Amino acid sequence: MPIWRNRPFLILFCTSTLLACGSKVYELALPLILYDMTQSAIAMTTMKSIEFLPNLLLAMFIGVWVDRFSKKRWSQWMVFGQMVLLFSLYALSAAGHAQVIHYYIAGFFLMAFNYGFQNARVSMIKQVVPTPLLTAANARFSFMSTFIEIMGPAITGFILLLSSLYSGLLITGVAYMLAFIAISFLEKADPPAAQKAGFWQELKAGWAELLSNKPLWHITLLVIFLNATSGMYDAMIIFFAKDHLRLDTSTLGLVLSVAGLGGLIGSSIVAPLRRRFPLGKMMGVTILSLGFSSLLMVFANSTWLLCLSLFLTGLIATIENVCIWTFRQETTPAHLIGRISGITGSIFKLGIVFSIFGSGFMTVSIGPWAVFLVAALGNMLIFLVYRKLSLWRLA
Numbered sequence: 001m002p003i004w005r006n007r008p009f010l011i012l013f014c015t016s017t018l019l020a021c022g023s024k025v026y027e028l029a030l031p032l033i034l035y036d037m038t039q040s041a042i043a044m045t046t047m048k049s050i051e052f053l054p055n056l057l058l059a060m061f062i063g064v065w066v067d068r069f070s071k072k073r074w075s076q077w078m079v080f081g082q083m084v085l086l087f088s089l090y091a092l093s094a095a096g097h098a099q100v101i102h103y104y105i106a107g108f109f110l111m112a113f114n115y116g117f118q119n120a121r122v123s124m125i126k127q128v129v130p131t132p133l134l135t136a137a138n139a140r141f142s143f144m145s146t147f148i149e150i151m152g153p154a155i156t157g158f159i160l161l162l163s164s165l166y167s168g169l170l171i172t173g174v175a176y177m178l179a180f181i182a183i184s185f186l187e188k189a190d191p192p193a194a195q196k197a198g199f200w201q202e203l204k205a206g207w208a209e210l211l212s213n214k215p216l217w218h219i220t221l222l223v224i225f226l227n228a229t230s231g232m233y234d235a236m237i238i239f240f241a242k243d244h245l246r247l248d249t250s251t252l253g254l255v256l257s258v259a260g261l262g263g264l265i266g267s268s269i270v271a272p273l274r275r276r277f278p279l280g281k282m283m284g285v286t287i288l289s290l291g292f293s294s295l296l297m298v299f300a301n302s303t304w305l306l307c308l309s310l311f312l313t314g315l316i317a318t319i320e321n322v323c324i325w326t327f328r329q330e331t332t333p334a335h336l337i338g339r340i341s342g343i344t345g346s347i348f349k350l351g352i353v354f355s356i357f358g359s360g361f362m363t364v365s366i367g368p369w370a371v372f373l374v375a376a377l378g379n380m381l382i383f384l385v386y387r388k389l390s391l392w393r394l395a
């Protein structure tokens with residue numbers, strides 16, 4: 001059965017599209033509002049840092065709660081919480097009573113609630129989509145999110161055209177209200193009820209399941225380093241384009257959209273590739289190919305080579321991510337999927353902060369080319385470990 005004929009999937013996809021558009025608006029609007037209030041770049045970067053914290057600090061605990069409750073009801077509460085926050089923040093801003101601390105608090109909880117919904121969505125997809133269609137389902141979500149990322153500059157322009165920046169919060173709140181209504185049409189998507197143990201016992205059970213699933217555990221550990229090399233690449237690409245290639249802001253926006261184009265193509269071809277090639281070999285090739293993409297930047301002396309590297313990175317990273325998400329869903333029992341998604345989600349992020357921080361010092365000391373070279377060599381080492389762990393043989 002084609003994935004689009006699956007009614008629960010269609011409802012989830014439409015709901016996620018509304019939420020993705022809305023979250024992109026407030027992710028762009030909040031830093032702009034803060035800068036307008038304070039004229040401080042530090043306030044903007046602090047906002048982005050706060051938005052990153054819920055995923056790192058709360059993801060594994062959110063996973064336990066997702067497994068304990070109805071996924072549909074949980075999702076509704078997560079969306080409702082964001083809707084209330086957005087309307088409240090808009091009301092405060094319109095009345096002239098909003099302060100910087102209000103935006104920091106709202107940003108933290110908006111991202112926490114957003115992750116809570118995303119975790120539940122992963123669990124619901126596991127329940128409502130047949131296993132052979134999981135790759136196609138994840139690819140559709142990846143295509144949608146990548147497309148919205150590409151539209152980021154256009155959304156920013158739209159926000160700047162509004163009579164007031166905080167009007168974007170009202171528009172987002174309305175989008176979330178529509179998403180809340182859409183979720184009500186979703187049938188319950190929960191595994192058979194099991195007797196609940198204590199919170200910590202259930203978290204321990206999630207860890208036990210992950211550790212017993214050796215291939216998934218090994219992939220999770222490798223993703224720490226894959227995300228680290230990816231973070232180094234992402235952190236330096238804009239600096240390299242501005243400082244070395246001397247691209248102006250408008251040209252840079254067009255160049256960066258090339259990565260989004262690669263992501264769209266990657267999400268379109270990953271399902272056919274999965275039907276033709278074993279997952280283990282696909283993931284191995286993506287690890288090695290991302291290393292090659294980073295290596296291109298070591299020798300990049302033109303915008304065209306930069307575009308090629310960005311296109312390949314967007315294409316390959318999308319295929320790799322969809323493969324990882326699908327393997328996690330396929331090999332995890334339904335009643336544990338929330339916990340496994342939460343635990344692995346937290347672990348995935350462990351190396352990013354350190355790699356980005358270190359890449360800054362490396363750039364100052366040696367140059368950005370050294371960052372790209374380390375990222376390339378890192379991916380090649382990860383590939384060797386991947387082969388050593390026999391993950392290449394995964395079906």
